[in-house]
Amino acid sequence: MTNDWTTFGVDLHLDLSAGKAAGEGARAALERSLREAVRSGRLATGTPLPATRALAGELGLSRGTVTAAYEQLAAEGYLIARHGSGTRVADVARPERRAGRGEPARPRHDLRPGTPDVGSFPVAAWLRAARRALADAPPAAFGYGDPRGRPELRAALADYLGRVRGADAAPGRILIASGYVQALGLLARVLPPGAFAMEDPGLPFHREAVRHAGREIVPLPVDASGADPSALPTTGIAAAVLTPAHQYPTGVTLHAERRRALVAWARAAGAVLLEDDYDGEFRYDRQPVGALQGTAPDQVVYAGTAAKTLAPAVRLAWLVLPSRLVEPMIRAKRYADFQTEALGQLTLAELLTSHAYDRHVRTSRARYRRRRDLLLTALADHPVEGIAAGQHVLLPLPPGAPPESVLLQRAAARGLTFGTLTEHRHQPAPGDPQGLVLGYGTPRDAAFPGAVAALRELLGAELPPVPRLDR
Numbered sequence: 137m138t139n140d141w142t143t144f145g146v147d148l149h150l151d152l153s154a155g156k157a158a159g160e161g162a163r164a165a166l167e168r169s170l171r172e173a174v175r176s177g178r179l180a181t182g183t184p185l186p187a188t189r190a191l192a193g194e195l196g197l198s199r200g201t202v203t204a205a206y207e208q209l210a211a212e213g214y215l216i217a218r219h220g221s222g223t224r225v226a227d228v229a230r231p232e233r234r235a236g237r238g239e240p241a242r243p244r245h246d247l248r249p250g251t252p253d254v255g256s257f258p259v260a261a262w263l264r265a266a267r268r269a270l271a272d273a274p275p276a277a278f279g280y281g282d283p284r285g286r287p288e289l290r291a292a293l294a295d296y297l298g299r300v301r302g303a304d305a306a307p308g309r310i311l312i313a314s315g316y317v318q319a320l321g322l323l324a325r326v327l328p329p330g331a332f333a334m335e336d337p338g339l340p341f342h343r344e345a346v347r348h349a350g351r352e353i354v355p356l357p358v359d360a361s362g363a364d365p366s367a368l369p370t371t372g373i374a375a376a377v378l379t380p381a382h383q384y385p386t387g388v389t390l391h392a393e394r395r396r397a398l399v400a401w402a403r404a405a406g407a408v409l410l411e412d413d414y415d416g417e418f419r420y421d422r423q424p425v426g427a428l429q430g431t432a433p434d435q436v437v438y439a440g441t442a443a444k445t446l447a448p449a450v451r452l453a454w455l456v457l458p459s460r461l462v463e464p465m466i467r468a469k470r471y472a473d474f475q476t477e478a479l480g481q482l483t484l485a486e487l488l489t490s491h492a493y494d495r496h497v498r499t500s501r502a503r504y505r506r507r508r509d510l511l512l513t514a515l516a517d518h519p520v521e522g523i524a525a526g527q528h529v530l531l532p533l534p535p536g537a538p539p540e541s542v543l544l545q546r547a548a549a550r551g552l553t554f555g556t557l558t559e560h561r562h563q564p565a566p567g568d569p570q571g572l573v574l575g576y577g578t579p580r581d582a583a584f585p586g587a588v589a590a591l592r593e594l595l596g597a598e599l600p601p602v603p604r605l606d607r
């Protein structure tokens with residue numbers, strides 16, 4: 137017998153059929169099934185069990201059978217029966233399902249790039265915006281909708297991206313995806329045949345996502361002026377994927393000359409440029425560099441994400457598409473997941489139109505700028521690059537320095553970790569320049585000075601001091 141029951145707010149699937157088939161009596165089958173549910177953690181400590189009469193009715197057993205099973209499990213220590221408050225699950229040792237929820241332990245000082253300070257997520261502003269957005273939402277917002285995403289959010293983004301990033305965005309050409317990685321995968325499915333040129337070094341996960349979608353990857357070299365298309369062929373490539381505002385991971389800004397060269401290459405190759413503007417809002421020392429897309433909207437797909445400004449868990453990203461890609465992308469999105477979850481979209485639209493998003497970005501920018509300044513002060517004896525923007529810098533290792541792998545090991549002994557240039561290369565080769573990719577987003581504010589101190593001590597012990605000329 138298989139039954140679902142709902143009482144006292146708990147919903148539990150109990151399968152008594154296996155034991156019964158093996159000749160087990162109903163009471164033994166119920167005991168075994170409950171014991172297994174408690175042991176495995178499916179029934180958490182303190183969970184109230186249904187009244188014996190209710191469970192008996194649900195399972196088609198006599199009340200006496202259920203009472204006897206409860207008493208047996210109470211005697212074994214799995215349940216606690218309290219007069220007046222019913223029977224609850226006891227606190228028993230078991231594989232802990234909640235502790236860590238399967239997340240790997242983080243090192244004490246985490247300076248890997250990629251994750252913002254998730255502790256500074258604007259909970260109060262988000263809740264206010266969600267309450268207002270859901271109260272005002274038309275009933276249709278809770279149904280199936282346009283695969284491009286909620287019109288409220290697309291309109292709000294069109295305004296925001298034009299105002300803040302100089303993008304050429306009309307709501308009809310915006311598509312909301314579940315994170316940049318989904319957007320990348322959809323484009324890989326939709327664009328005409330051909331390889332994807334991807335920055336080298338670049339984020340390995342995004343290369344894997346493109347490969348997973350069945351595309352070949354061609355390395356796109358990066359130097360001090362950013363991505364260099366001069367060696368790219370003009371046949372056989374469908375897209376070049378770029379991080380123009382703050383190259384990931386070297387931190388260079390794409391030079392004006394290269395912006396022109398890339399657009400010219402894309403025109404000649406009949407390819408698109410995918411502009412990954414992942415941290416474009418975080419620019420510290422001068423005016424933000426406008427989006428490349430604003431200069432060539434037919435050639436460039438613009439991609440933004442909430443992963444750095446709000447939190448990776450929000451899973452909202454947006455594409456601004458050339459007109460010819462709108463219909464194919466709608467089709468691909470529909471078959472991927474029909475549409476991105478709508479309630480978060482309504483909330484983000486409200487954050488944008490109320491300008492709470494701008495206020496949050498401004499506060500975050502000031503926070504990350506303070507962190508960057510603290511990091512640069514601590515690293516005054518070491519040249520670092522890519523400091524004008526974003527949430528990470530690159531510290532190229534000077535000749536004679538210990539290799540990245542040795543520094544990582546010695547850092548681990550201090551509870552410290554960071555990224556490396558080599559892990560971002562398409563095909564690392566001996567003799568490649570090495571470097572440390574130092575993210576300053578991840579630690580909580582209170583933990584950040586400790587992380588920087590650990591880094592300074594490591595570098596003081598391991599690297600020769602090289603006074604920086606830029607200060």
Ligand SMILES: Cc1ncc(COP(=O)(O)O)c(C=O)c1O
Pocket residue numbers: 250251314315316317318339379384412414441442443448452453
């Ligand atoms: C280079 C780069 N692009 C984009 C993203 C955002 O990805 P997503 O929106 O899928 O979280 C990240 C996040 O770490 C990133 O490092």
